[in-house]
Amino acid sequence: MVKEALAEIKRGTAEIIDEERIENLLKEYFEKNKHYFVKVGFDPTAPDLHLGHTVLLQKLATFQRYGGIVQFIIGDFTAMIGDPTGKSETRKKLDRETVLENAKSYQEQVFKILDPDKTHVLFNSHWIEKLGASGIVELTTLFSVARMLERDDFEKRYKSGSPISISEFIYPLLQGYDSVYLKSDIEIGGTDQKFNLLMGRHLQRSYNIGKEQAVLMMPILEGLDGVQKMSKSLGNYIGVTDEPNEMYAKIMSISDELMWRYFELLSSKTLEEIRVLKEGVQKGKVHPKYAKELLAVEITARFHGDEAAHKAKEEFDRVHKKGDIPSDISEYEMAGPVWIAKALVECGIEPSTSQARRDINAGAVRVNREKINDMNLQLEPGEYILQVGKRKFAKLKVTK
Template sequence: MSKELIKIALDEIARGTAEIIDMERIEKLVTEFYENGTTYKVKAGFDPTGADLHLGHTVLLQKLKIFQKHGGRVQLLIGDFTATIGDPTGKSETRKVLDRDTIMANAKTYQEQVFNVIDESKTEVVFNAQWLEALGAGGMVALTTTFSVARMLERDDFEKRYKSGQSISISEFLYPLLQGYDSVELKSDIELGGTDQKFNLLMGRHLQRAYGVGKEQAILMMPILEGLDGVQKMSKSLDNYIGITEEPKDIYAKTLSISDELMWRYYEILSEKSLEEIAKISDEVADGILHPKVVKENLALELVARFYNEESANMAKREFDNVFKSNKIPTDIAEFELESDIWICKALMDVGIEPSTSQARRDIKQGAVRIDQEKISDIKMNLQSGEYILQVGKRKFAKVKVK
């Protein structure tokens, strides 16, 4: 029986991964859990450089949840020290340094959000300032002797910046060393990260060996989740993300906006359905039994239910169908008061459904702006006293009372 459970566990662990280094060690750890009840340490680090988590972050969190199911004790590392440097991974220039108050506020928000996905009772939250500040100057110098500048410059993003004459600060060289030292301190058995983190993850193995920890962590890398555009990495700055604390109706609507092709990738990486279930759904779509839109709706329902509940998911679907299929107005529109004779473009910006007056102009010219469900084309229009429903596209609404 345990052999069958071990195989199921290893299949779930390997699902959707981009690369695993030392799968033999992972297999040994999982086997020891099922045969002897021995748990093991799984580390995942998050630098609290932003306040909210999106679906891209949950790719790692869901894999942590799988490890928890099969004997892993999660070490959720909040990089309150490393966030003051900023991970240089994939950056073409030195990151701005965050202040301590912002970092700690973000860290608190992270902790509140991650337990929507992983089991808090099987998680230890740790902050790396606890040991990195204690390293002191002597410890920091000793850490730098474990790795050469030449090897550091082999890293792709550093190499590109060095060859193009762009600045690389010494603190950025320290970042992968500090992240690796976290694994020394925590004596991690496995570390998870995205494919863009490979250099930093391998540093953990290197430093565990250099400091004589007695083990070398296995590494599991997850693919980078594409954003709603299906091209670039999901990112708040690119506005192609689905935040896990967004309103249910927004999570639902944004999920339905993805392409049919991207939908299957989201199913593989984000859904809790088995690969067999997903393959069956795919076959039914190919055979014309299921419409891709229904499959996408089911994914949207699953994601909303995960971060809220089934009732919220069903309400989000009803609201979406009400607005999009029946061309009706949502029931919970934000209300605003504005002064009379306000320029329409400024009104759209002031109520938050346009980012700028220039974007409002463009959207009006393209026929994307409606007042009381009627398209407008006059970019010079002013709103007089009265009540209006302003709309941009199919998802942005505001109720305005002009005094």
């Protein structure tokens, strides 16, 4: 059982520091039913999660199946400082009201993946505020400025002359102190969090709490384009709160190659089940579309339930197999004549007029099911079905 559990825990990981400790924790669980603590931190900087965030949640759910108790830390204190990870400048701080509102949204979303009975939801203001000024000053004596500047983004900003606030130096120390206070056995995070994750090990050693947490890092999930990391700002994301039809269609739009990456990082299927499915596709016994449908149904059902997932599949099949128009497309009304690129943006199916032009030029835009190539087209008064690609539709009424 330990070998099987360890294989599932290692699945899809980018790097593990102190794998031996994880293996020993698993042995104690299977032999003595002794649970262990797995820490993860989320700064509630935005109210909604996307599937990229759930890569960590899926790994936490795996730990829960094998004896792990999740310490889910909502960084209400640290979010008001701002971690610049991956950024070239200081991140804006959030007010407490926004932090708490976003935190509430997070909790509603994460328990669609995590087992509430095996999850401790914690706010780090609870123990950090008790540190006080003297405690925080003492914390800063445990790490040097030279070591802090080894962090990649700090180093780049320092060399370029970009400002770095003292509070940003304190951020990783506070994240590390979370591990001291909670006596965490394992901490997980993305590869972009390596410096902060290792800080927990360093501070546990400095405070002599009798253990050093293992560290498990997950890769950053690629978005729908298969190239850039999943990001709302890049528009290549699948939101946890996306409507079922939209979520299902987005998953069906990914490439056959990217599908296996999503299976590995997001699916609850075992490694053996995925291996058999992939082998079937490679040998031509299973159609890639069927495999992708399994993935789309599984993920949509996770967040919306089985019934909604199967209805989303039926709607997708109806639209794409029969060439029908979706039954629930949004309707808009504008005074005309109206420029086609502007209409596409105003109807919410293009992010900008420049992108609309590119899609028209690529032959991805249809008006009343007819492909158009005139970027200067003016829509006269009348009713139109606008379409971009295979899954973006809008109904537009142009008035005089």
